[in-house]
Amino acid sequence: MKPLFTKPLLPYHAGFFLLVAVTGIVISQLTTEYIILFSILAVEYFILVVIMLHVYDKYMKPVKKAAQTVDEFIKGNYRARVHHSTGGSIGELSDKLNVLARNMSEFKIQEQVQEEQLSTVIDNTQSGLILIDDKGYIHLVNRKFISLFGGETHDYHGYLYYDVLANETIHETVQETFLYERNIIHSFTQFIGVDKKYIEIIGAPIFNERNMLRGAVLLLYDITHLKKLELMRKDFVANVSHELKTPITSISGFAETLLNGAMDDKDTLRDFLMIIHDESTRLQELIEDLLKLSRLEKDDFKLVRTTVDVNSLVSEVMPIITQRAEQKGIDLKTDVADDVMLEAEAQQVKQILINLLSNAISYTPESGEVRLAISEEDNNVHIQVVDNGIGISEDAIPRIFERFYRVDKARSRNTGGTGLGLAIVKHIVDVHDGTILVDSEQGEGSVFHVYLPKSEEVSSQSMG
Ligand SMILES: Nc1ncnc2c1ncn2[C@@H]1O[C@H](COP(=O)(O)OP(=O)(O)OP(=O)(O)O)[C@@H](O)[C@H]1O
Ligand SMILES: [Mg+2]
Incomplete structure (x- = not known):
């Protein structure tokens, strides 16, 4: 009481x-x-x-x-x-x-959790997002938007969109969304520091339950990588057409000259047929390389791994390479560790060796030296192709794996090169979850290092 x-x-x-x-x-x-x-x-x-x-x-x-x-x-x-x-x-x-x-x-806790979940989703979405009411005031901008346009959230919240956003395309998108009351899509470019970004903007109107326009939500997608792919595809088509055109023009030109009477002269006939033969071989090689690349790039490409004895693989490759090295008077050495085994697609590993060794011989002057060394390192097989040739300048190194890229177009064409060899090597290394590195100095020579995981388990472990 x-x-x-x-x-x-x-x-x-x-x-x-x-x-x-x-x-x-x-x-x-x-x-x-x-x-x-x-x-x-x-x-x-x-x-x-x-x-x-x-x-x-x-x-x-x-x-x-x-x-x-x-x-x-x-x-x-x-x-x-x-x-x-x-x-x-x-x-x-x-x-x-x-x-x-x-x-x-x-209820309050549930509401807070839902609010937090929603804001986490909005903030972590990979698209920029702006919410504008029917009077044009900004109610929400997410983190991605801030990363694209700079500033802080409070620089946008509560302001009229045209007062705080200078971009004309955004203004147009908002106006058209309000005017036509349907989704509007535009794109524009935006510089973030020195990076040029391609942005796609979608304006979507928001209606209330009585179907009255209450505002708009703007979504901004960074489509830079898609644009780059599109550009690469266009470049690729242009490059392929160009590469095919050169030998075809030459073949038809020489054939025409022969038909117009030159074939009566035995020597000319022989010379021209040689050219036609060489050009058609080049054409064939180019098409084969393109087919190899497209097979490697296919979405459903599957590696057929078997246990490969590296020593026997090298002995299969050497006869082809030795002949070319001898023609140029190049000293070719091999240093392959005993009993190196690899779970990989034998044909593809052979292709790596052929392409790297062919390059080393092509880009090394006569009486130079080329060495192939293969050893085991931790869980990888380390392939090294060393030459003391012309080397590659620092600014060209990042580009040599691009399709059709050649440091010196004229010289490479003389060697019969199409600029696809290293692109193929890079693809093969990638599908085996390996790594390729280049060490090179102009005038001194180059070293190409390839690391291939010894087995599939090792490669999936290193990926995980
Ligand atoms: N060992 C090397 N030394 C110097 N430059 C090299 C070497 N390997 C490659 N390069 C440079 O990289 C470029 C691309 O090589 P890649 O093998 O892809 O093409 P390619 O040899 O020109 O033609 P191919 O498709 O017939 O191999 C070459 O044109 C050459 O300029
Ligand atoms: Mg090559």
């Missing part, structure tokens, strides 16, 4: 005691009947006070407490609780308020 005399009733007690004091002074002047009457009144008053205090403690105080708790709920504090151990309807009210608080607190 709580103490009966609580602070709120102090003024009443004080008043009562004052009254008793005054009454005492009056009584001292009165007769016995009056004294009895006053005493009865005093006792009745006392009983009344006790009843009032009881009512206050049992009913008014819990209601007041409940009101204070509801005030806390209004402020958003759902952790507030009514602590009052009374039974009856007041106790029931307290319990229900506590249940209500618990439910509201759960």
